[in-house]
Amino acid sequence: MLSKVAKKMYWFGRYTERTENIARMINVNTHLALDLPRSDHIWGSLISITGLEEDFFDRYSIQNEKNVLKFLLTHHVSSLRNCIRQARENARTTRELLPNEAWEKINDLHIYLEKNSHLGVKRNGRHALLKTIIRRCQELTGYLTGCMSNIGAYHFIKIGRNLERADMTTRILDVGCLNLLNPDHPEIQEHEYILWMNVLVSLAAYQMYRQNVMEGVNGEDVAVFLLKNQHFPRAVSHCLAVVMDCCEELPNNVRAKRSVRHGQSAINACRVSQLLEESRLHWFMDEVQLDLADIHAQVAASWFGYEK
Amino acid sequence: MARGAPELPGRYDELLGANGRTRAGQGALASFLRRISLHDLNQRKHDAELAIRSMGITFTVYNEGENIDREWPFDILPRVIMKPEWDRIEAGLIQRLRALNLFINDVYNDQKIIKDRVLPRDLLASSKNYRAICRGVQPKFNVWAHICGSDLVRDADGTMYVLEDNLRIPSGVSYMLENRNISKQVLPELFAKYNILPLDNYPSKLLGTLKSISRHTSRYPEVVVLTPGIYNSAYFEHAFLAQRMGAELVEGTDLIVGKDDRVYMKTINGLSRVDVIYRRVDDLFLDPEVFNAHSCLGVKGLMRAWKKGHVAIANAPGAGVADDKVIYTYVPDMIRYYLSEAPILPNVPSYRCAEKLQRDHVLQHLESLVVKPANESGGYGLYIGPMESKRRTEKFKRLIKAHPRDYIAQPIIQLSTVPTLCDGGIEPRHVDLRPFILQGKQSYVTAGGLTRVALVKGSLVVNSSQGGGSKDTWILGKQGR
Structure with a gap:
């Protein structure tokens, strides 16, 4: 497979996954806003998750619901609409590899979002919009799982998808921590349960968590589950295991595998209870994100840039 | 409902003959058009548009420095050609490409055609697409143009002429294939009634051709x-x-x-x-x-x-030498010269401005002729006599006198019409046809080709970059399969 094509498949995987994740995050925050007594500040946390505060404040002065939604749905380069544009562009330029129906699905979603993404800014149109986006992203993922040969191109889609997923899981966990530690809003502490539950729901992890963890919903167990569980598809450990499996199947994989292994041992070694006690979970999430960035760099160096 | 207008003098309608009667073989289509309501047809047109959108069939137009990705313009009513006529066309196209390839190979090697004074030497030297660097190369099977898209037009008397040969990088074949996919979706009942020759094997024929030229x-x-x-x-x-x-x-x-x-x-x-x-x-x-x-x-x-x-390259570098519109005027001579056969398909009668007698005729009758630059494609730089301003006519007279080698002139071909779904109903619109011909170890012609249609009433310009649309083309075998 051409290096250029591998790169496009990888980004296709990342962008479609990112679209679904952003949609989930907005969805959950909307619920949270209805549950919490004072909730305006939670919209700002959506911007912190994506790490785009600077871009946001270039455009808006207040982090209220309307501005945040506009930013995430339609405006910014990392908005839902733009993620799908990028995914479509990567698919359009690799149409010779992607199954036809997959192209049609991404093209349809693109057409849908170009027309409708603004409908999510107000609460009354939001639910339907986000539900449609999530459903269509899942259809696409499901279609690829069912119809694409498990070789080259698909490995790169999976690597992209799982790195993006792991990244988003750490970011959402991080926001949980940040909200709890927010000194301006001590009342959140009383609602800790709701907050962690929403963290789980935003990752579609609530049911799986309940089946797996005997205790109720609390910060430590949620963090352990989302970081270390081997079986839940959105847990960081599981994502890294998938990335590792894909790397195994590819040629010239030594550097990439070393980097994945490094990330895996950091997750295995960490003690969540201690991190929480010392208020260092936020610091640790940053570390994991740096590991993920390194895996990305090694994947790119191994397969995207041609070297003699 | 409707009824394409019966044939006007000076125009050949492919559905209806002079007396308004349906031409042979067009019966099923004609009766389908008579039975179906305009509402139903528009619904199917809408379905086709949705399919094109969803399949992402696009082409790009350059407009004011911007690239615009447009959806492919498609008219749902098919164009029908009978197989016996097509068999003749197919043979003619294969013959033509064989001769063209012998010609290209000759000009880059022995140049016998020049030595035998069939083609003037200075014509070759001044051809923009002649590549001296290709001298002495002999590609496998001596074939240079492996993929050719020839444009065919039907004149008022019903004769099919070859308007030009595209030997560099002819395009359009994917649209031909996608058109067929769409018309299967929107006109399934006609496929049941007709014996329409399938098209879908083009990609595998193309791959076969390309594999055959590997060294x-x-x-x-x-x-x-x-x-x-x-x-x-x-x-x-x-x-x-x-x-x-x-x-x-x-x-x-x-x-x-x-x-x-x-x-x-x-x-x-x-x-x-x-x-x-x-x-x-x-x-x-x-x-x-x-x-x-x-x-x-x-x-x-x-x-x-x-x-x-x-490495083998298709089409070989330098193959475009035969794309030159002045060289085009010699193709019938090439067929006789290399193959000792009579040309099956005629050229559109053409005047070579480089030759004095012909040039004088062109200059005198410019207002009634089409003038073409020797080395443009896509309908660019065209002069269409009856539609031009006096100023442009004067400009072309000057251009022809200054650079006679760069122009040919042809009488205006009235391009045949076929029924087309327009805003107000079914109306006749002018069409051309681009079949695709392959030559490697073997030769192959697509069963039909890309029919391009001028969607503007009375217009003869079919290029998609200039407001043209396209149609599925059906080559009909014997009925009752």
């Missing part, structure tokens, strides 16, 4: 499609053909010519050998070492690799 018989040939990239107006087609053939779609930057003068592509496994390049990049951008030094589309050293026979 390396010991290994399974690696075929790639070389595209200028996503900003090219035919990018959709490049991706489409690569996908259908299971070939890699590459850009210049994905290829590299090694110290051994062989061509490699950059893959996740490292470098991998390439045997055949189906290039959709113009000659002049193929190799910055030889041609345009600033080209980023090409591959440094590609011409070296090709001349050494390490």
Whole structure:
């Protein structure tokens, strides 16, 4: 497979996954806003998750619901609409590899979002919009799982998808921590349960968590589950295991595998209870994100840039 | 409902004859059109548009410095041609391409046709698409143009003429195939009634042709499609053909010519050998070492690799020499000269402005003629006498006098009409036809081709970049399959 094509498949995987994740995050925050007594500040946390505060404040002065939604749905380069544009562009330029129906699905979603993404800014149109986006992203993922040969191109889609997923899981966990530690809003502490539950729901992890963890919903167990569980598809450990499996199947994989292994041992070694006690979970999430960035760099160096 | 207008004098309608009666073989289509309501037809048109949108069938238009990705304009009513007539056309096209290939091979090697004074020497020397660097090369089977798209037009008396041959990088075949897919979806009942020759084997025939020209018989040939990239107006087609053939779609930057003068592509496994390049990049951008030094589309050293026979290129560099519209006027002579056969398909009668008598005639009758620059395509730079201003007529007179070699002139061909679904109902619109001809080890012609239709009433301009649409083309075998 051409290096250029591998790169496009990888980004296709990342962008479609990112679209679904952003949609989930907005969805959950909307619920949270209805549950919490004072909730305006939670919209700002959506911007912190994506790490785009600077871009946001270039455009808006207040982090209220309307501005945040506009930013995430339609405006910014990392908005839902733009993620799908990028995914479509990567698919359009690799149409010779992607199954036809997959192209049609991404093209349809693109057409849908170009027309409708603004409908999510107000609460009354939001639910339907986000539900449609999530459903269509899942259809696409499901279609690829069912119809694409498990070789080259698909490995790169999976690597992209799982790195993006792991990244988003750490970011959402991080926001949980940040909200709890927010000194301006001590009342959140009383609602800790709701907050962690929403963290789980935003990752579609609530049911799986309940089946797996005997205790109720609390910060430590949620963090352990989302970081270390081997079986839940959105847990960081599981994502890294998938990335590792894909790397195994590819040629010239030594550097990439070393980097994945490094990330895996950091997750295995960490003690969540201690991190929480010392208020260092936020610091640790940053570390994991740096590991993920390194895996990305090694994947790119191994397969995207041609070297003699 | 409707009824294309019966034939007006000076126009040939393919559905209805002079007396308003349906022509032979067109009966099923005509009765379908009589029975169906305009509402139902518009509904099907709408379905077709949705399908085109959802399948993402697009073409790119350059407009005021911007690339616009437009949806493919498609008219749902098919154009019908009977198989006996088609058989003759097919034979004519194969004959023509054989002669053209013999010609190209001759001008880059022995130049017998010049020595025998069938073609004037200075014509070749002044041809813009003649590439001296190709002298002495002998591609496999002596074939240079492996893929040819010839444009056919039907004049008022019903005769099919060859209007031009596209031997460089003819495009449109993907739209021909997609048109068929769509019309199967929207007119299924007609497919049940008619015996329509299938088209879908084109990609495998193309792959077969490309594989046959590989120089390396010991290994399974690696075929790639070389595209200028996503900003090219035919990018959709490049991706489409690569996908259908299971070939890699590459850009210049994905290829590299090694110290051994062989061509490699950059893959996740490292470098991998390439045997055949189906290039959709113009000659002049193929190799910055030889041609345009600033080209980023090409591959440094590609011409070296090709001349050494390490890689096959389709169409071969230099094949465009026969694209020249002045050379076109000699094609019937070539058929007689190389094949000792009579041409099956006629050329549109043409005047060579380089020859004094013919030039004088052209200059005197400019207002009633079409003038074409020798080396343009896509309908650019065309002069259509009856529609031009006095100023432009004067300008063309000056141009022809100053550069007679660069122009030919032809009488205006009235292009036949076929029923087309327009805003107000079914109306006759002018069409041409581009079949695709392959030549490698064997020859092949698509069953039909891409019918292009001028959607504006009375217009003769069918190019999609200038407001033209397209139709599915049905070659009808014997009824009752």
